[in-house]
Amino acid sequence: MHVRKAAVLALVLSALSLPALLPPATAASVPKDPKPSDTAEARIEALIARMTPQEKAGQLSLYGPADINTPNNPQAGWRNGQQETEDVRTGRITGLFNNAGLEGKRRLQGIAVRESRLGIPLIFGADVIHGFRTIFPIPLAEASSWEPALAERTARAAAVEATADGFRWTFAPMVDIARDARWGRGLEGVGEDPYLARQFAAARVRGFQGSNLANADSMLATPKHFAAYGAAEGGLDYNTSEISERTLREVYLPPFRAAIDAGALSVMSAFNEIGGVPSTANPALLTGVLRDEWKFKGFVVSDYTADEELIEHGHAANGREAAKLAFMAGTDVSMQSGLYMRHLPDLVASGEVPMARLDEAVRRVLRVKHKLGLFDDPMRGLDGPPPEQRMENPAFIALARESARRSVVMLKNEGQLLPLAKAGPQKIALIGPFSEGTKDLMGSWSLFPGQSAPVGIDEGLRAALGTEASRLTVTRGTNVESPLPGGIDAAVAAAREADVVVLAIGESQKMSGESRSRSDIGLPQAQQDLAEAVAATGKPMVVLLSNGRAMALKGAVRNARAILVTWFLGVQTGHAIADVVFGDFNPSGRLPVSFPQTAGQVPYYYAHKRTGRPSPESAPGTSFKTRYLDATNEALYPFGFGIGYAPVRYDQVELSSDRLAIGNTLRVRATVTNTGTREAEEVVQLYLAQRAASVTRPVRELKNFRKVRIAPGASEVVEFTVGNDDLQFLGRDMKPVVEPGEFDLWVAPSAAGGIRKRFVLTRE
Numbered sequence: 001m002h003v004r005k006a007a008v009l010a011l012v013l014s015a016l017s018l019p020a021l022l023p024p025a026t027a028a029s030v031p032k033d034p035k036p037s038d039t040a041e042a043r044i045e046a047l048i049a050r051m052t053p054q055e056k057a058g059q060l061s062l063y064g065p066a067d068i069n070t071p072n073n074p075q076a077g078w079r080n081g082q083q084e085t086e087d088v089r090t091g092r093i094t095g096l097f098n099n100a101g102l103e104g105k106r107r108l109q110g111i112a113v114r115e116s117r118l119g120i121p122l123i124f125g126a127d128v129i130h131g132f133r134t135i136f137p138i139p140l141a142e143a144s145s146w147e148p149a150l151a152e153r154t155a156r157a158a159a160v161e162a163t164a165d166g167f168r169w170t171f172a173p174m175v176d177i178a179r180d181a182r183w184g185r186g187l188e189g190v191g192e193d194p195y196l197a198r199q200f201a202a203a204r205v206r207g208f209q210g211s212n213l214a215n216a217d218s219m220l221a222t223p224k225h226f227a228a229y230g231a232a233e234g235g236l237d238y239n240t241s242e243i244s245e246r247t248l249r250e251v252y253l254p255p256f257r258a259a260i261d262a263g264a265l266s267v268m269s270a271f272n273e274i275g276g277v278p279s280t281a282n283p284a285l286l287t288g289v290l291r292d293e294w295k296f297k298g299f300v301v302s303d304y305t306a307d308e309e310l311i312e313h314g315h316a317a318n319g320r321e322a323a324k325l326a327f328m329a330g331t332d333v334s335m336q337s338g339l340y341m342r343h344l345p346d347l348v349a350s351g352e353v354p355m356a357r358l359d360e361a362v363r364r365v366l367r368v369k370h371k372l373g374l375f376d377d378p379m380r381g382l383d384g385p386p387p388e389q390r391m392e393n394p395a396f397i398a399l400a401r402e403s404a405r406r407s408v409v410m411l412k413n414e415g416q417l418l419p420l421a422k423a424g425p426q427k428i429a430l431i432g433p434f435s436e437g438t439k440d441l442m443g444s445w446s447l448f449p450g451q452s453a454p455v456g457i458d459e460g461l462r463a464a465l466g467t468e469a470s471r472l473t474v475t476r477g478t479n480v481e482s483p484l485p486g487g488i489d490a491a492v493a494a495a496r497e498a499d500v501v502v503l504a505i506g507e508s509q510k511m512s513g514e515s516r517s518r519s520d521i522g523l524p525q526a527q528q529d530l531a532e533a534v535a536a537t538g539k540p541m542v543v544l545l546s547n548g549r550a551m552a553l554k555g556a557v558r559n560a561r562a563i564l565v566t567w568f569l570g571v572q573t574g575h576a577i578a579d580v581v582f583g584d585f586n587p588s589g590r591l592p593v594s595f596p597q598t599a600g601q602v603p604y605y606y607a608h609k610r611t612g613r614p615s616p617e618s619a620p621g622t623s624f625k626t627r628y629l630d631a632t633n634e635a636l637y638p639f640g641f642g643i644g645y646a647p648v649r650y651d652q653v654e655l656s657s658d659r660l661a662i663g664n665t666l667r668v669r670a671t672v673t674n675t676g677t678r679e680a681e682e683v684v685q686l687y688l689a690q691r692a693a694s695v696t697r698p699v700r701e702l703k704n705f706r707k708v709r710i711a712p713g714a715s716e717v718v719e720f721t722v723g724n725d726d727l728q729f730l731g732r733d734m735k736p737v738v739e740p741g742e743f744d745l746w747v748a749p750s751a752a753g754g755i756r757k758r759f760v761l762t763r764e
Contacts, residue, residue, distance in 0.1 A: 043375070044366045047118055048359050051091075053345035055118065056362045058092040060333050061341045062125070062301065065099035084108070091116045092341055094333065094365060095123035097171070100448055105166040106382045113378045121378035123369055125169035128208075128219070129188055129445035130154070132161040133387060134396040134452065134571055138443040138548060139174065139200075141407040141567030143190040144589040144642075146683045146707055148203035154403050155207025157396045159219040164390070165448070166382045168372050169220040171268060173204035175255035176225055180603035181593065182235025184516030187443060187548035187568070189230065191592030192605040192639060194251050195702045198258035205262040213265070214373040216380050223259035225270035225303060227285055228252040232272055235602065237517050241272045246695070246730055248274065257294060265298030265368050269331055271306050278313045280306040281322075286330025299332040299364040308337035319343060324352055332361040387450025397452070397572065404569035404576030409589035409642045411563040417540050418562050419583025419645060420500065422465060428472045429498035430458055431491045431534060432505045433480045433527065434546050440480070443548060443568025444513030452571050457504050457544065460574020464582050473498065477534070480508045481524045488533045495537040502581065503531060504544045505557070509568060512548025521599050522552045531556040544577060550593040550604075553636065565591070583645060588681035588707070590642035590750070594635040601631065606639040606751035607698035640685050640702070640750035646676030646712065653747045653755045660761050662738050666722040670747040670755070674710040683707050684718045687746040687754070693739050694732055700746060718747070727761060 048056070066084035079087070087093040088111045099105065105124055112122045130136045136154040143151075155173070162170065175197055178186030190197040201223060210218040228248055231241035243252070256267070267290065270279040279285055280302050290296040307326040308319060316322035323339040324347050334340040347353040373380060384390075410418070420428065434440060434457060441454040455463075462469040477491035478484045495501050505527045511518065522528070535541055535556035542562040545551065553563075564587070569576050579585040596604040615627040627633060649672070656667035674680040684707075687700040703726045710716045722745070724738050731737035740761045748754020 040367075040370045044363060044370065047120065047366065048362055050118060051362070053348050053358065054341075055091040056358050057341050057344040058087070058090075059094045059120065059362045059365050060344070061093055061338065062095055062097060062333055062335045063093060063338070064097055064336055065104075085111065088112050088122065089115050091118060091120065093122070095125060095169070097125035097169075097335070098127060098447065099124065100165070102166055102382055102384065102386055106379065109378055109382060120366070121369060121374040123169050123372070123374060124167050125171060126162060126167040127172070127445055127447060128158050128162045128167065128170040129172050129174070130158070130443065131400070131446070131570060132158050132165070132167075132448055133390070133450050134158075134161060134393065134400050135442050135446045135454070136400050136403050136570045137407040138187045138568045138570075139189060140187045140191060140548065140592060141569060142403055143196065143200055143592040144409050144565070144567070145403070145406040146196070146590050146705060147406060148199040150403055150406060151200050152203040152207035153399060155204045156210065157393075157399055159208045159210065160217045161393075161396070162219060163217045163381045164384050165387060167219065168374070168381065169222070169266070170208055171222045171224060172208065173201055173221065173223060173259065174225070175201040175223045175259055176228075176230035177252050177255065178230040178593070179605040180230075180232070180235035181521045181550040181596070182517055182519060182602060183230060183232055183237065184512040184518065184549065185237060185514050186230065186593070187512050188445070190255070192594065193592065193607065193702050194254045195704075196592060197255040201255040201259040202262035205259045205264045209263055213371045214376075216373075218372070220266055220368060220372060221259070221264045222266045222268050222301065223256050223264050224268035225279070226256060226267050226290070226300070227270060227279060228274055229270040229272050229279075235517050237515050238271045241274050243274065245734065249734070250730055253289065260294055260296055265371065267296070267298065267300050269300055269302050269306055271303055271309065273313060273315075278306075278310055278315050280331050281310055281315060281325040281329045283329040290330065297364075298368060299361065300330055301333040302326060302331050302335045302337075304335050305337045307331060307334050307339050320347070323347065327353060327361070328357065332364055387448070390450065392452060400570055401572035401575050401579070404572045405579045405585045407567060407569060407589055408576065408580050408587050409565040409591055410580070410587040410644065411565060411595075411637050411642070412560065413643060413645075414561040417500070418542060418581060420542075420581055422582050423468060426471065426500060427498045428461070428500055428502060429494040429539075430461060430472060430474045430502045430504060431477050431494060432503050432530065432544075433476060433478055434504035434506060434544070435476060436474050440509045440546065441568065441573040442570055443509050444516075454571045455574035457574045457577055460576070460578035461502075461581070463575065464578035464584070478526045478530045480511075481526060483526045483529070488530055491530060492533050492537060495534045495539050498539060501534055501537075501539050501541045502544060503534060503541055503560070504546070505531065506544075506546030507548060509548070518549075519599075521549060521602065522554060523557060528555060528557070535560070542581070550591075550595045552596055552599045558636070565589075586645045586678055586681060587642065588644055588683070590640050590683045591637060592639070594639045594751070595637040597631050597634070597636045600628070604635060606635070607701050609696055610699055634752065638750045638752040640683065640748070641752070642683070644680055644682075646674050646678040646680035646710075648680050648682045648710065648749065649673045649675050650747060650749065650755050651715065653745075653757050655745070655757055655759055658759050660722070660759055661764055662740065662761060663724060666759060668720040668722060668745065668747065670718045670720075671715050672708065672710060672718055673715040674712055677712050679712060680710045681707065682710060682749070685748050685750065685754070686720045687748060687751065688722065688726060689744045690727075690729075690739070691742040691744065693729065693741060694737075695729060697729060700744070700751060702751070720747075
């Protein structure tokens with residue numbers, strides 16, 4: 001029986017443990033943490049030799065704070081304060097997460113290092129997703145900047161603030177690819193494209209961890225959720241991900257590899273299953289890919305009670321079996337369930353879990369604690385003033401404003417309606433449920449005390465207008481999801497008195513995020529009704545769309561003269577929006593996700609396959625083709641799309657040759673001209689597609705991009721190189737291959753259109 005299981009496992013591992021299609025070292029210039037010194041290793045081995053199985057299991061058990069009851073969340077492992085203290089004193093816990101406040105952390109760390117038998121320090125973790133005290137735009141919004149360096153800076157700022165509150169470990173970045181807009185958790189990630197996601201994954205790891213994990217302001221980064229959590233069927237959170245190994249390796253794994261190459265030393269397992277095996281108990285993923293292929297040296301932590309949920313998956317019969325399956329698959333640390341503490345000692349005693357496996361997991365955790373400097377100075381970061389006594393950092397507030405305005409994407413601006421004039425007689429009616437106040441501006445995962453209140457949209461517009469603020473009227477019109485008595489009548493009256501309407505609509509921050517899947521990704525009907533009524537006045541309308549996902553726009557919203565996607569922009573929301581609306585900042589954001597025409601198109605992504613019967617562009621009504629009866633196949637607004645106040649023209653694309661030998665480099669030069677009167681900031685994108693290959697390829701794939709500034713009337717020459725790394729794909733044997741053939745190349749402002757060139761790849 002055991003022989004058969006071992007043989008099956010070997011086959012599974014051999015099937016998945018092949019070289020993945022991944023970039024060369026994504027962050028080769030990033031300082032790597034040195035290997036533990038001989039002294040550190042000796043210290044760790046000495047501790048392991050002294051530890052009981054119970055103490056070893058304790059180093060692999062992580063919990064949320066005691067006496068905190070999160071409504072509707074699984075309460076496994078919940079403890080009161082007295083039990084928590086005793087767990088620390090007896091070495092039954094490795095650390096805590098999301099436990100706000102320095103006083104409690106100081107007390108517990110003191111117990112751990114002075115009263116426990118071995119004096120091993122605790123690690124304090126937190127969900128620092130898009131800021132700690134200073135809340136920055138949600139990650140999906142920040143991805144719209146197409147500036148990984150900006151994400152690195154905001155992650156660095158978040159780490160500085162969080163470590164001042166004693167947190168040394170963050171459960172971020174989320175690097176899941178999200179191609180189904182119904183999945184609410186896409187707001188934590190970078191969108192639909194693996195190349196863009198790789199750049200941001202590496203940047204955020206560098207930002208959180210800094211130049212050296214031992215620095216007092218460095219946080220251990222945790223790319224999550226491993227793996228393919230974003231591929232949940234139906235966009236339904238926690239659901240099964242039914243995907244092929246090819247899709248897993250080509251689309252969902254590369255951002256994780258980029259994060260690990262950038263130095264991440266912890267990885268969080270995912271809630272979902274793939275091919276009948278939940279990720280938290282999947283040895284092919286957690287051991288085969290992470291350890292055997294990628295040589296990952298850190299530790300794997302389960303998501304919240306994910307090990308215990310193996311029972312509900314139907315993969316484990318009880319908690320004991322769930323602990324064994326998760327641990328033997330490669331999940332080193334159990335979050336919240338308490339299963340490892342309850343069952344690992346007995347599993348080791350019975351011989352079902354080798355002591356060597358237990359020791360290796362503990363070794364991984366202790367090594368990371370050592371790298372963080374916790375053994376040398378366990379009270380580091382715990383000796384500062386409480387958050388309410390800290391001064392707001394003006395540099396971080398300025399960074400929040402910069403990040404927020406760079407995250408805004410302008411989709412439409414008919415007749416140059418925007419920017420609005422700050423001076424003059426023009427009357428502006430700001431209408432909608434997001435028009436006033438601070439609610440719903442932060443987005444999900446703004447958890448911790450001491451945060452500054454966000455700047456409301458009305459506040460931002462008034463501040464920008466200054467002495468002319470009387471030109472602005474504010475009318476709510478409706479609630480987010482329900483009508484407001486008399487609201488539409490008041491909004492229509494305000495619109496009639498104005499020269500231009502700014503309509504602030506969208507999702508509440510509770511409509512997107514974890515467990516916030518939506519079957520309808522349009523606006524709530526109450527807001528659609530408001531938009532239709534206001535549009536009927538005939539006044540020009542600017543839509544400000546607050547959202548955490550791509551949305552299906554219709555009617556008056558879709559037909560508005562100007563549309564700005566403002567996402568959830570964080571603490572500087574109002575000022576950032578005013579900067580764009582009044583033209584103090586030229587919008588430069590580009591979509592990291594495709595906006596579908598209808599909800600029925602999702603999951604929708606630009607890098608799809610052609611099929612054997614593609615719908616012809618010249619005859620969209622042709623029968624017996626891959627097409628809908630009631631909509632075209634194109635996006636309403638494609639991936640990479642966005643416009644600014646200065647029109648840009650793509651003049652010409654030149655290739656160094658129309659033939660390229662495998663192993664050589666093709667040089668690409670594109671001329672981009674600013675035909676406007678303001679400076680332009682353009683994201684020039686490079687796409688490739690192989691026309692015929694042994695494995696069918698997407699219609700196009702992003703391979704590079706450059707964000708360039710172009711003076712009014714000037715031209716900028718943008719250069720790219722194309723080499724083997726850009727041309728390779730996974731062959732039929734799941735190994736990277738470069739095949740000769742014809743390629744299409746686009747230099748484009750989005751995943752649709754652009755200037756196309758052709759070249760031939762040859763063997764010699």
